[in-house]
Amino acid sequence: MGNFVLQDLMAAGPIMRTVSLPRGRQTLHTMPTSAGYEIRADVSYDWDGRRRGLAPFTVLQHTIGGRGNLRYETRTMQLKPGETLLLLIPHNHRYWLEKGDRWEFFWMSMNGEEALRIHRSILAITGPVLHLQPVTIDRLASCCHRLVTGGETPGAASAIAYEAAMVLYDDVFGSHPTYAQEYRALQHVLEHIEGHLDQRLTVADLADVAGLSRAHFSRIFAASEGLPPAEFVLQKRLRRAAKLLTKTADMPVKEVAALCGFDDPNYFSKVFRRLYGTNPSDFRTSGMYASLTAAPRHEVN
DNA sequence: GGCATAAGCAGAGGTCGCGA
DNA sequence: TCGCGACCTCTGCTTATGCC
Numbered sequence: 001m002g003n004f005v006l007q008d009l010m011a012a013g014p015i016m017r018t019v020s021l022p023r024g025r026q027t028l029h030t031m032p033t034s035a036g037y038e039i040r041a042d043v044s045y046d047w048d049g050r051r052r053g054l055a056p057f058t059v060l061q062h063t064i065g066g067r068g069n070l071r072y073e074t075r076t077m078q079l080k081p082g083e084t085l086l087l088l089i090p091h092n093h094r095y096w097l098e099k100g101d102r103w104e105f106f107w108m109s110m111n112g113e114e115a116l117r118i119h120r121s122i123l124a125i126t127g128p129v130l131h132l133q134p135v136t137i138d139r140l141a142s143c144c145h146r147l148v149t150g151g152e153t154p155g156a157a158s159a160i161a162y163e164a165a166m167v168l169y170d171d172v173f174g175s176h177p178t179y180a181q182e183y184r185a186l187q188h189v190l191e192h193i194e195g196h197l198d199q200r201l202t203v204a205d206l207a208d209v210a211g212l213s214r215a216h217f218s219r220i221f222a223a224s225e226g227l228p229p230a231e232f233v234l235q236k237r238l239r240r241a242a243k244l245l246t247k248t249a250d251m252p253v254k255e256v257a258a259l260c261g262f263d264d265p266n267y268f269s270k271v272f273r274r275l276y277g278t279n280p281s282d283f284r285t286s287g288m289y290a291s292l293t294a295a296p297r298h299e300v301n
Numbered sequence: 302g303g304c305a306t307a308a309g310c311a312g313a314g315g316t317c318g319c320g321a
Numbered sequence: 322t323c324g325c326g327a328c329c330t331c332t333g334c335t336t337a338t339g340c341c
Contacts, residue, residue, distance in 0.1 A: 213324050267333055
């Protein structure tokens, strides 16, 4: 697909596909949900980011011609040809078409923790409107075309969506050494958190790992991951605890707490209840974990 | 004995404004 | 862009008590 360009996608005419694949046993970290190329001229085209359900996903939409409108939190702007829209849902935004306007675009929607994490990192730096290089647009158009016409298995579809996420990553971070450095620092912190969940993890320690001051680290971490660092660590610990509780029926709750970095089982019980709505022992016996969508109410991606 | 709940408190965390 | 200090909020811990 090396020579695929945007014109090839447009040549096929308006087309879209909702990617609905059977759930595999393993959760894929990047999964497309829909893709397509459209020319819209009707005011019924109107999406509100707060009314599209609670399951998180992202929308990547490149404007080929015409124009669209975007309200992002309190700011309102127009999307012109050559501009690419990146949005996380749910979120306080709306994009729509005004009467008499025309909007030609291609888009890809995807979910999965890796897609969400990468797109959130990009959004934290660039905001929702991106100005990508022509070669990036062509590669994204190629991904979109292959999603619409192929990607029949979960693995194949996931690979295409992941490629699209990486193409975007290269464009944004590859051309901005400072952004790349910051991204790598946060990656290092995330790895540090994963490897030390059973130990004391203060925000000051994590800021040291990132090589930043506590206040600045807290600021960029929250912008990148969608949660302040302490809350992020807490949710990671509670997810690990939930898994341990259901997988190790003989392990005392206080031992599960200790393995997840909670020195005090009483405190563990308190925060566990806050997140899951029930105490650890009831959670274990009720089989709640299986009924959850593999995540607590406020998911850490 | 193991665990949950509640109250109280110290210190850590989040966030803002400001300056370099 | 980043660090620093200040201020307010809330987390994390201790202790006491009660239930199974």
